[in-house]
Amino acid sequence: MPERTESESRKLLRRLRDTLAERGAGQERLDRITHLIADSIQSDVCSIYLFRDSDTLELCATEGLKAESVHQTRLKLGEGLVGRVAKTAAPINTGDAPSERGFRYMPETGEEKYSSFLGVPIQRLGETLGVLVVQSKHSRKFSDDEVYALEVVAMVLAEMTELGAFIGEGEALAALHQHAVVFRGATGQEGAAEGRVWLHEPRVVITNPVADDPKAEHARLHAAVDQLRISVDDLLATTSGADKEQMQVLEAYRMFANSRGWMRRMEEDIARGLSAEAAVEKEQSLTRARMGQVPDPYLRERLHDLDDLSNRLLRILTGQGSETGAEMPDNPVLVARNIGPGELLAYGRKLKGVVLEEGSVGSHAAIVARALAIPLVIHAARITTEALNGDSILVDGDQGIVHLRPEETISSAFRDKIAMQAKAQERYAGLRDQPATAKCGTTVSLHMNAGLMADLPSLEGSGAEGVGLFRTELQFLIRNKVPRRGELAALYARVLDAANGRRVVFRTLDIGSDKVLPYMKRQDEPNPALGWRAIRVGLDKPGVMTMQLQALIRAANGRPLAVMFPFVAQYEEFVAARDHLLRQIERERELGHVLPEKLEIGAMLETPSLAFAPRKFFELADFVSIGGNDLKQFFFAADRENELVRRRYDTLNVSFLRFIEQIVARCAETDTPLSFCGEDAGRPVEALCLAAMGLRMLSMRPASVGPVKHLIRRVNLVEARKVIEAAEEAGEQSVRPAMMNWLAGGAGQG
Template identity: 35%
Template sequence: MIRIKGKGVSGGVAIGRLHFYENRRQQVERRHVADAAAELARFEAAAQTAAQQLGALRDRAVGEVGESGAQIFEIHQMMLEDLDYRESIADIIQRQKVNAEYAVAATGENFSQMFSEMDDEYMRARAADVKDVSDRLLRVLAGQGDALIGGEEPVIVAAGDLTPSETVQLDKGKVLAFATAEGSSNSHTAILARTMQIPAVIGLGAGLDRRYDGVLCAVDGAAGELVVDPDEQTLAALRQKQREDEEAEALLQSLRGQENVTKDGRHIDVFANVGSVADVGLALQSDAGGVGLFRSEFLYLENSDYPTEGEQFAAYKAAGEILAGRRVIIRTLDIGADKQIGYFQLPKEENPALGYRAIRLCLDREEMFKTQLRAILCASAFGNLAIMVPMVISVEEVRRVKTLLDGLKAELREQGVKFDEGIPLGIMIETPAAALIADELAQEVDFFSIGTNDLTQYTLAIDRQNAQLESLYDPHHKAILRLICRVVESAHQAGIWVGVCGELGADLSLTETFLALGVDELSVSPGRVLAVRRQVRACDLSRREEILAAIGR
């Protein structure tokens, strides 16, 4: 028996035979061509086929992991359409009079190297995406179909690494788990694996040897370990762990339809965060009380131009109708930072996390913003909708939004268009500035929702995607909890409610603390709704004063 340590990126235990997947990377030769125009046409045809494949993959991913999980294929489509990328390939073909395969391979290597040398960890992780797009083009040029993973019987798939395209094609009926020698926990592949609930361990290194192909193995995603040829005692322990996981899931399912109420009678709303209309169904399946964060970015990311009012109206209306009276909080456009869209033509920034994004961008591009607000207002006649504005730092910003809304409401009344006259307006508290003036902001809006991801990195001055600072990134820091406490107190004094929609909302070690602080709502990923409900029902707030004292309140 051999234990190989790696990093678990998707929990659960899987036991089965190891099957090594061969990444079908092309061996590319440089060939002179007499007709560069014909070779360029070959590339353009291959790019068109690759785009069709990515579209089909996106549709499949939507069905398995929802719109937000499928966004990687939209990103790949944008990479494929990127002018710099395509012009580089065309330039090599035309200037050097070489075959399209060589031009694609050379460009892919150059762009991948450029990404891998960037300071930002998220951007470094995109190097694998460039390789994925280039490999797809090479397969098309070679006349090969899409790579598929999995044999006739369920296996644990092993590889040096798996691209997002390969991961989403996993036949969940045949693949028990995957184990890779390389990989990043910040990669889209890891995110997809977690969303698809496939156990996964990455970073196994040279220990993941091909001589183990066909050998009975076990992947323990929680422990971040691959066990090769486990003995009977180890197998028994792992199977017991599987049973415990299944029992825990069954217990969670038994909480469907139950209230989110503590032992001493305190009630809290548990809502779901979703990335699109397709994900709204996941919120219903998870028995969430509503949608606490509807990310509207997908409407912009999946389009080649600004989405029309009609397109946006249809999406917001559908979300409201699906939830059938449950609240849907639509966050207005949050583009910028790590979410870039070509047709927005955003300027390059040295520090985009602190730059031109979210409400700053929307108030600067007022007509675009008014189109979105009008679509939400019109859709509010068909469901229980609310509007939430991200990245607010001042009262003036909120008042500008309210002025725009008042003008749009007046237009709709004049045109005889029905809408919810009392549609709630809220803001996200995700900057220290907003937290410190929460008492003033609370006089302007109907609710707060605390975005803990950005609030943490801005308060601690730590990039949460920088691996070198991982040991310092502490979302439990007293400074964060004190700011949250201040926000809750300000909200309640003004008679408005406050929620948490960042990743901390699903941190079960903080559930009791949030309840003690007086948080009214927790909005988490659909898969975490029942786990949070279980934790809420286990809480007894008789320790409230002790908890508050521990954070200095």
């Protein structure tokens, strides 16, 4: 067969472009494409397989196999040569397919004994969406130019697949992104919101993958790269005061922007028929593929730099993204693959909600979303592909569900839900100045969690009696270098001023696990949640802890100060941390600074081991706070970042409540004040059960204070305790059903 010329390759791409532009339903497009490719490559068969789910490929179109096998023939990932291409994301080109490892004959397709096989992955930016296959009866390996042509066609197919060109009965691409779609993710932060989509980093849509004029495309590419290099030089100039390590990273960034190899590869792609945008994305896809294969974290980070440069270059070429000047809607719901804490804080409280494709319940974004009281849904797969700026969107953070472009009936029901929640909040506002006193006469002290100055106004409005947990790590996470002692002292002083005499418990820096400082070298740990984190980092690297403790002492300026050390696992750790704080008190005394009027030193009980610490620990600690989120995951050995297991274990499990009761008893022996911090403290039924087990102080997000107070005031905790004990005696695993039945029966309303 004659060697294919570049002009013929470009001709194939032009024919593909024209085919995609024709009107017709999705299946018609696929059928026309397979016919076009088979004719152009002069192969007996051309087939397109797309993923039906994460593990199953489905034959979606074919030229040369039985038409009735379309949408009926399926392969598992790794099954047959097609499955191997999908699993490895690498082409297979062979002149003797039956002798290849893993070959599978599929008689249901009417497949003959085709000797030649070429399969290339249909992938975009590292994500494999399917496989494009050509086959011939006579034995031959397809030429490099034919492989290249198929890879480019596969890239265009991937782009069109993500845009939805092959689904439904739409007449043209312009008709896409108009239907209602429901995304089922996971709860990152509870709450409900209605608004309009604001894409944090809008996906660059390439609508012109094929170009007729290579010279014009070369000129466009060079102009865009020149603009990119100027922007990188400006970035370096504005960060000239950065530390040496940061400057090295930025210099590497500039090196990539000036890479001749990167430029040469894109120019070659343009010469073979691609537009400038498609050439950039082709190289970006190769970079993404390499990122997944490189074990070295430093090299992975450098490849990430190249990936980021490609995104910048694509935005310059297409005019998409922030450069378009699009205005944020009045009621924005942020939609993104993922987002850092600093970026989310920059948006602030103007956001109505946040929806992420990635993220986790303990991620920086989730922490900030809780601090800002913004509904957050995570793991909303592929929403950035479907959503467009300005689309109507409903966020149900309670259920982890997102409605994009919802029908009016759905919107109406959702608005009713929001209105009911608002009415309930009005009712709770009337309880603001009332104590959380149960019908049995027991009073539970309700406090709020905070981490930002923006949280403090809620202290007055929520009815919280104080701040049971002020997270100090956010001020470290949102900066690109360690904050200065004076900056922290000023911030902590403003927190105490805003509290207006109410008690504030400052938790010292809780980093590690899912919270990694951007300027701190990440430790490569097999299980970070059980690794070098929180107090362990503070004791091993005391410099930052010393600076933070000094800032807290100076912020108090004669006022009471409560300091809590996180993730204390054994008595000796608490002793060491406490001694460290007392040394700083003595140092401040020697310097002539004003000392706190009263000093409380406490610990967070987040590991089961601390519940069994020697009695001396409970005697020495001025207070103990149960960190419910971590304690529960360690108690049940269930990673709270793992969606497969985290919902399996109930806080109201009888064994967990009995463990809480043991902690209450140990603290009671030494009159050590005990509180419970965490998401469960803010859920009314869970809060009721914790109070029934003996806890007299709960700390939660501000919006939860009202609902928790409302429920506690209408029940008898002694009776609630009897319900728990009866469920245990009956052999129930969880007391939740019994408690819900008791409450539904009008408990405490008489």
